[in-house]
Amino acid sequence: MTAEYRDMPIDAESEQRLAAQNLSFGLVDTTDTETFSAWLRAESRGFHEANPTAELLDVSLKGVADRRTTGVWDPSAAEPLSPVSTVSSWPTALTVPGTRTVPAWAISAVTVSPTHRRRGIARAMLESELRTAARFGSAVAVLTVSEATIYSRYGFAPAAMMANWQINPRRLHWTGPDSTGRVHFVSLEQLRDEGLALVERVRLDTPGQIEFSGHLWERLLGFGSDSSGQAKNLRAVRYDDAEGVSQGFAVYRVTGTDGSFDTNVLEVDYLVAATDDAYAALWRFLIEMDLVSEVRAPLRSVREAFAWQVSDFRAVRKTLERDHLWTRILDLPVALESRAYSGQGRIVLDVSDPLGFAQGRFLLDVDAVGAGKVTPWDAVTPDGVADVSLSINEVNALYLGGVSGVTLARAGRVTENRDGSAVVLDSLFQSAVSPWLSIWF
Numbered sequence: 001m002t003a004e005y006r007d008m009p010i011d012a013e014s015e016q017r018l019a020a021q022n023l024s025f026g027l028v029d030t031t032d033t034e035t036f037s038a039w040l041r042a043e044s045r046g047f048h049e050a051n052p053t054a055e056l057l058d059v060s061l062k063g064v065a066d067r068r069t070t071g072v073w074d075p076s077a078a079e080p081l082s083p084v085s086t087v088s089s090w091p092t093a094l095t096v097p098g099t100r101t102v103p104a105w106a107i108s109a110v111t112v113s114p115t116h117r118r119r120g121i122a123r124a125m126l127e128s129e130l131r132t133a134a135r136f137g138s139a140v141a142v143l144t145v146s147e148a149t150i151y152s153r154y155g156f157a158p159a160a161m162m163a164n165w166q167i168n169p170r171r172l173h174w175t176g177p178d179s180t181g182r183v184h185f186v187s188l189e190q191l192r193d194e195g196l197a198l199v200e201r202v203r204l205d206t207p208g209q210i211e212f213s214g215h216l217w218e219r220l221l222g223f224g225s226d227s228s229g230q231a232k233n234l235r236a237v238r239y240d241d242a243e244g245v246s247q248g249f250a251v252y253r254v255t256g257t258d259g260s261f262d263t264n265v266l267e268v269d270y271l272v273a274a275t276d277d278a279y280a281a282l283w284r285f286l287i288e289m290d291l292v293s294e295v296r297a298p299l300r301s302v303r304e305a306f307a308w309q310v311s312d313f314r315a316v317r318k319t320l321e322r323d324h325l326w327t328r329i330l331d332l333p334v335a336l337e338s339r340a341y342s343g344q345g346r347i348v349l350d351v352s353d354p355l356g357f358a359q360g361r362f363l364l365d366v367d368a369v370g371a372g373k374v375t376p377w378d379a380v381t382p383d384g385v386a387d388v389s390l391s392i393n394e395v396n397a398l399y400l401g402g403v404s405g406v407t408l409a410r411a412g413r414v415t416e417n418r419d420g421s422a423v424v425l426d427s428l429f430q431s432a433v434s435p436w437l438s439i440w441f
């Protein structure tokens with residue numbers, strides 16, 4: 001990937017708005033250790049994290065150096081080299097329904113110093129990111145959020161939910177299929193070298209996943225976190241099918257080992273499976289672990305097949321279900337034409353977008369094989385064609401098939417301009433695979 005996204009000029013509109021408050025807006029040269037370290041410390045402070053140790057700082061200086069790294073500085077502050085706002089971003093690929101991807105722009109590390117909050121700095125930064133992403137040619141911006149109250153105002157909406165699962169292994173037995181392959185213990189170093197190819201292989205199966213490597217991948221395996229902490233407890237297993245081909249892996253840890261072995265909790269940090277066989281084998285391995293009284297699986301899909309592979313429905317429950325991946329369509333025709341649809345049909349989408357990126361009326365025409373064509377539509381809606389009005393937020397909520405159009409119509413968030421249009425919306429946008437993103441970024 002070229003690094004041109006890092007060197008694109010800073011957004012002039014936001015630069016001017018911030019300059020009017022005597023603030024300077026600029027890009028960080030991530031090869032300049034002093035400036036980049038100050039930025040990383042400001043980011044940690046913004047999230048109320050501990051000041052990074054020299055070891056962690058070193059990991060970040062290398063690990064996220066390839067991100068477009070932006071800051072706002074206040075020359076009148078006591079520490080003028082410490083930015084009062086941080087944001088980082090990079091191009092990625094977002095999986096959409098139909099085992100395809102759309103060019104996306106990942107946004108992370110959004111912080112504003114508590115000394116400078118609520119004076120429009122985040123708005124200037126976010127709008128700048130969206131304009132920069134659009135200029136770069138990303139059709140969608142994506143982020144994972146600290147609070148669900150911040151990003152709707154910029155046109156984002158939750159497009160993929162997540163669930164934390166809790167399993168009581170002592171109340172159930174495995175009723176799913178037997179697998180024909182083998183589970184092997186592997187070292188985290190081996191997984192670091194071999195595992196990403198598997199993640200890449202399955203990325204297209206689930207709408208909502210993004211392309212990732214490097215820092216995000218290493219962090220999943222505990223590298224780059226405090227080496228004296230939880231990383232030490234991580235164990236990794238790999239599943240090889242009957243032919244000896246690796247088809248999945250899991251990373252987990254057991255905590256609570258107080259000597260009595262009565263209250264051990266097995267936490268599944270990551271599990272990826274390329275086949276149903278691998279999925280069943282890995283979950284069975286974890287659920288049947290001896291000396292464990294609870295299995296926790298955070299950040300999983302809201303629809304997990306393992307709930308249907310055990311003897312007691314009530315021994316498996318979601319302890320949390322909430323928004324996870326938020327999307328913001330910037331180029332509506334490209335975004336909508338990138339995904340496949342679940343039925344044939346035509347619908348006019350009358351989209352309002354206060355930031356202007358996707359404002360307008362569009363005809364979405366889906367053919368018999370689920371390919372969509374989007375045409376700007378100023379004319380009267382043709383006979384027999386569905387027609388809805390909605391804001392860009394609702395288009396984002398619907399984009400990956402994570403919510404039903406009928407639900408949004410009932411909620412008053414989609415207006416049917418012709419009766420039955422929300423059902424048409426559903427028949428087109430639903431996804432057989434529930435959207436899910438397996439990481440934080």
Ligand SMILES: CC(=O)SCCNC(=O)CCNC(=O)[C@H](O)C(C)(C)COP(=O)(O)OP(=O)(O)OC[C@H]1O[C@@H](n2cnc3c(N)ncnc32)[C@H](O)[C@@H]1OP(=O)(O)O
Pocket residue numbers: 046047107108109110111112113116117118119120121122123124143144145146147149150153
């Ligand atoms: C992708 C990510 O990185 S998610 C992480 C987001 N960052 C954090 O949670 C770190 C801690 N919080 C912060 O650093 C800051 O409070 C931020 C970044 C959330 C907001 O920064 P600010 O500069 O204060 O926001 P700004 O003044 O631009 O406010 C813009 C709008 O957002 C609203 N807003 C800002 N923060 C919040 C919040 N936490 N909850 C709800 N609304 C908020 C403001 O009221 C304002 O609304 P309006 O435009 O309707 O008037």
